[in-house]
Amino acid sequence: MPALLDLLNVTKLFLLKRQAFSLRGHRFVHAVDGVSFSLEPREIFGLVGESGCGKTTTGKLIVKLYEPTSGRIFLDGQDITQIRRGPALRQFRRSVQMIFQDPYESLNPRFTVFDAVAEPLLIHGVRALSEREARVAEILAQVGLTPPETFLFRFPHELSGGQRQRVAIARAMVIHPKCVVADEPTSMLDVSVRAGVMDLLLGLRQELGVSYLYITHDLAVARYMSDRLAVMYLGKIVELGPTEEVIQSPQHPYTQALLAAVPVPDPTYQRPSPAIKGDVVAPVNPPLQCRFLSRCPRAEEVCRDSPHPPLADLGSGHLVACYLARR
Amino acid sequence: MSLLAVHRLTMHYTTKMGEVHAVDAVSFAIEPGEAIGLVGESGCGKTSIALALLRLLPDNARFLGGEVLFEGVDLTRIPEEKMRKIRGRGISMIFQAAMNSLNPVYRVGDQIIEAIQTHLPIGSKEARRRVAELYELVGLAPELMDRYPHEYSGGMKQRAVIAMALACEPKLIIADEPTTALDVIVQDRILRRIDGVRRRLNMAMMYISHDIAVIAEVSQRIGVMYAGCLVECADTLTIFKRPAHPYTTALMSAFPSIKGEKRKLQALPGEPPNLLRPPSGCRFHPRCPYATETCVRQVPDYQEIEPGHFLACWHPQGRGS
Numbered sequence: 001m002p003a004l005l006d007l008l009n010v011t012k013l014f015l016l017k018r019q020a021f022s023l024r025g026h027r028f029v030h031a032v033d034g035v036s037f038s039l040e041p042r043e044i045f046g047l048v049g050e051s052g053c054g055k056t057t058t059g060k061l062i063v064k065l066y067e068p069t070s071g072r073i074f075l076d077g078q079d080i081t082q083i084r085r086g087p088a089l090r091q092f093r094r095s096v097q098m099i100f101q102d103p104y105e106s107l108n109p110r111f112t113v114f115d116a117v118a119e120p121l122l123i124h125g126v127r128a129l130s131e132r133e134a135r136v137a138e139i140l141a142q143v144g145l146t147p148p149e150t151f152l153f154r155f156p157h158e159l160s161g162g163q164r165q166r167v168a169i170a171r172a173m174v175i176h177p178k179c180v181v182a183d184e185p186t187s188m189l190d191v192s193v194r195a196g197v198m199d200l201l202l203g204l205r206q207e208l209g210v211s212y213l214y215i216t217h218d219l220a221v222a223r224y225m226s227d228r229l230a231v232m233y234l235g236k237i238v239e240l241g242p243t244e245e246v247i248q249s250p251q252h253p254y255t256q257a258l259l260a261a262v263p264v265p266d267p268t269y270q271r272p273s274p275a276i277k278g279d280v281v282a283p284v285n286p287p288l289q290c291r292f293l294s295r296c297p298r299a300e301e302v303c304r305d306s307p308h309p310p311l312a313d314l315g316s317g318h319l320v321a322c323y324l325a326r327r
Numbered sequence: 328m329s330l331l332a333v334h335r336l337t338m339h340y341t342t343k344m345g346e347v348h349a350v351d352a353v354s355f356a357i358e359p360g361e362a363i364g365l366v367g368e369s370g371c372g373k374t375s376i377a378l379a380l381l382r383l384l385p386d387n388a389r390f391l392g393g394e395v396l397f398e399g400v401d402l403t404r405i406p407e408e409k410m411r412k413i414r415g416r417g418i419s420m421i422f423q424a425a426m427n428s429l430n431p432v433y434r435v436g437d438q439i440i441e442a443i444q445t446h447l448p449i450g451s452k453e454a455r456r457r458v459a460e461l462y463e464l465v466g467l468a469p470e471l472m473d474r475y476p477h478e479y480s481g482g483m484k485q486r487a488v489i490a491m492a493l494a495c496e497p498k499l500i501i502a503d504e505p506t507t508a509l510d511v512i513v514q515d516r517i518l519r520r521i522d523g524v525r526r527r528l529n530m531a532m533m534y535i536s537h538d539i540a541v542i543a544e545v546s547q548r549i550g551v552m553y554a555g556c557l558v559e560c561a562d563t564l565t566i567f568k569r570p571a572h573p574y575t576t577a578l579m580s581a582f583p584s585i586k587g588e589k590r591k592l593q594a595l596p597g598e599p600p601n602l603l604r605p606p607s608g609c610r611f612h613p614r615c616p617y618a619t620e621t622c623v624r625q626v627p628d629y630q631e632i633e634p635g636h637f638l639a640c641w642h643p644q645g646r647g648s
Contacts, residue, residue: 050510160598190368191537192614195581196594217510224583224592247585261515263540264586265579267563271544274515279480 002077003038004211005062005179010035010071012057016284030283031057033235034071036311039179042205044212046226046243048219050258050280053232055215059181062213063098064089075179094124097172101184103164107156107171113140114152117170124175135174142207143170144200162193169200176208183215198225219262223247228317231255234283234291237311241318251314251325254292290322298324328399329356330498330531331380331418336393338379347602349375351555351610352393354629355637357499362525362532364546364563366539366578368599372555373535374423377501381418382410398498415446419497421488423504428488429476435484436472439491446495461490465520482513489521499531506541518545539578543567551575554600554610557629561636571632571643573615609641617642 013028032054039045047055060066062073064080073080075095083089097120100106107116117139118132126132140148143166156164165185172180182201186194202225204210214225222229223243230240231254239252250256253275260274275297283291288307293299302323303309311319334354340347350372357363365373378384380395382402395402397417402410422428430438439461440454449457459469465486476484485505492500502521506514522545525532536542542549543563550560551572559572570576580593597614600606606613612622621641629639 050512162598190370190599192368192577192581192595193598195592196596198583199592199594219511220583220585223585223589244589257512259585261511262585263511263514263518263538263544265540265543265567265582265584266586267543267567269586273519274512276512279482279513280510 003074004041004043004076005039005213006074007038007058007062008036008072008074010058010061010068010073012054012061012066013069027284030235030286032061032068033283033286035232035235035237036071037230037237037240039211039213041178042209042211043228044202044205044214044226046222046229047213047215047232048217048222048229048258049232050217052234052280052282054235054283055217055232056183058232059098059183059213059215062179063096063181064092065098090124094175095178097175097177097180099165099168099172099180099182099185102188103161103168104156104188106168107164109156112153112155113145113159113167116156116167117174120171120175136170139170139174142204143167143173144196145170160193161189162197165189165197166200169197169204173204173208173210177210179211179213181213181215184217186221187216187218201225219247219259231258234280234286236291236308236321237319238292238321239319240311242316245316245318251318251320252292252322253296253298253324292322300324329396330359330361330398331357332394332396333376333380334394334396336376336379336395337391338375338384339389339391340375340385341387341389342603345603346389348605349388349555349602350379351605352629353552353555353557354393355550355557355560357531357533359498360525360529360531361548362522362534362546363548363550364534364536364542365550365552366536366542367552368537370599370602371552373552374503377420377503377533377535380501381414381420382407383414383420412446415442416495416497418499418501419492419495421492421500421502421505424508429484431476433475434473435476435479435487439472439487439494442491443494457494458490461493462487464493464524465490466516482509482517485509485513485517486520489517489524493524493528493530496528497530499533500525501533501535503535504537505534507536507538514541521545539582540584551578554605555602556610556639557637558611558639559637565636569645571636571638571645572611572640573617573642573644574611576644577614609639617644 010032011034012032014031016027049055061068068081080092083092114136117136121132137148140151145151145166186197216222226243229243229246230237233254239255250259257274257276260272264271277295290303290308293303309321309323311321313319335352336350337352338350340349367373436458439458443454458472462469467486506517534542534545546563548562549566550557553574559575577595595614608624609622609627612618627639627641632638
């Protein structure tokens with residue numbers, strides 16, 4: 001089966017404002033740098049990394065909130081970076097939707113639940129009010145806001161955080177997109193309602209056949225949600241593979257450090273110290289070598305003398321960008 | 328004698344919407360040198376307890392009863408002047424979002440020196456030397472003392488705030504979500520630092536977090552809070568191996584983990600209650616799978632069900648009742 005979504009060498013640079021009297025030339029933040037991966041139909045692809053690693057920028061490139069500096073993104077074989085306006089853009093927006101992190105900011109406070117969820121239907125040409133009503137009621141029931149009629153005319157301030165995020169999910173799903181970019185959809189929610197929202201997203205994948213790009217900083221959440229997982233560091237994917245394989249047998253030193261740093265809810269388990277040096281640096285005009293070089297506990301001659309390593313397949317779709325992996 | 332003994336602490340907030348029943352008859356004790364963790368969701372009253380201990384509550388807070396005995400002295404009854412001496416030297420606090428608790432227009436080192444000189448009668452040179460020591464203790468280069476907060480990264484600011492909390496070698500430090508805004512690798516380093524320093528100086532710690540995994544790693548004893556009430560408190564191993572309160576069990580199975588078998592999460596039905604109108608009886612009853620008539624009508628007593636294991640529940644789990 002062909003991939004639903006294909007990213008080929010996608011790069012997004014942001015130009016930094018030149019400081020007064022600075023003699024330095026243009027400085028760019030390499031937010032996303034040569035990223036390639038694909039998303040299969042009905043797949044959940046997890047994208048993890050620390051803040052500033054470029055995971056949200058990648059998500060925004062896919063929904064066309066940003067345009068890439070270079071590289072191509074294909075949806076169903078069509079290059080979406082070429083789409084500018086008109087029916088093609090509308091068709092694209094119908095296929096790809098986004099769920100944002102903060103349901104306190106992503107919903108218009110002056111819109112009722114019905115207004116918010118019916119708006120995408122109106123934009124995408126569902127003219128008959130009765131049909132909009134029917135489809136809004138249907139999707140509200142699917143996201144667990146039951147009975148729907150008790151929620152239709154409420155405003156966001158009358159809802160709890162979990163209910164708001166369910167409304168945001170309904171709004172994204174009501175036009176039956178093929179692909180949804182979910183950017184930390186549970187991290188603002190109370191811990192006791194997070195599991196419910198995660199299970200809702202898993203259930204909707206089954207019911208509606210939607211694929212997700214699931215962006216999160218929480219590796220445990222990524223493990224629970226995703227089929228495949230990619231780890232980003234300073235704009236680059238450093239490791240990508242089937243989720244359980246990446247979690248159980250990480251090959252990149254950064255993935256290993258990241259996994260070692262996750263607290264484990266088991267008091268009998270003695271967690272080792274993660275092997276990593278220094279702090280994250282900003283990817284402003286980064287050096288050509290491996291992005292992880294300055295923090296890598298294992299760096300050798302080859303890492304210092306070579307460009308950033310390419311993602312190489314270690315077999316069964318487990319890709320690692322490291323000269324020292326499996327050696 | 329316990330270092331800190333809190334007995335039936337109760338407080339409300341007065342708001343335009345009405346009375347918020349924020350903390351309801353909470354009792355617990357902390358021994359010298361002990362690390363205890365308070366875990367619970369946002370709005371369950373964890374931070375209110377911390378602020379009440381230090382008497383730093385906002386103006387709309389109403390203290391309704393209870394005792395806070397610190398080394399035998401009831402902090403709720405002493406004059407403000409005496410309380411100021413306790414803050415910093417007796418009990419200090421690492422605030423949530425520490426990045427915002429530094430003053431941006433003063434050098435970080437000077438802010439810590441000010442904290443030291445407020446409490447201890449020592450000269451500027453001596454205080455500076457002390458800050459340098461503290462910096463090494465929390466893993467910061469002493470040269471950073473003369474820099475401003477904007478020159479620090481998030482993790483560095485957090486470490487500076489920890490250094491400030493340690494400055495007068497308090498007997499108890501309250502750390503309110505000390506690493507919540509940080510990435511996991513930085514979080515790991517900070518938590519290891521705090522724990523190392525606590526062991527070395529034999530200070531007591533009270534960690535406050537919504538993340539039960541973080542609490543499990545750093546605390547010897549855990550208190551679980553729900554909707555303003557402390558519902559269960561025991562040593563960490565007991566809380567994990569033999570939790571008795573249905574909410575504790577639910578909280579454990581609501582978190583995914585990267586270790587062990589991948590398992591299905593158990594989502595709790597409903598949402599945390601609005602504390603303007605807390606549920607009658609046991610505040611957890613609307614979401615509890617074991618709730619009965621008794622739970623709806625009567626508030627369960629908070630009592631010791633086995634040595635060192637406290638519980639407020641009519642239907643303890645895993646005990647054949």
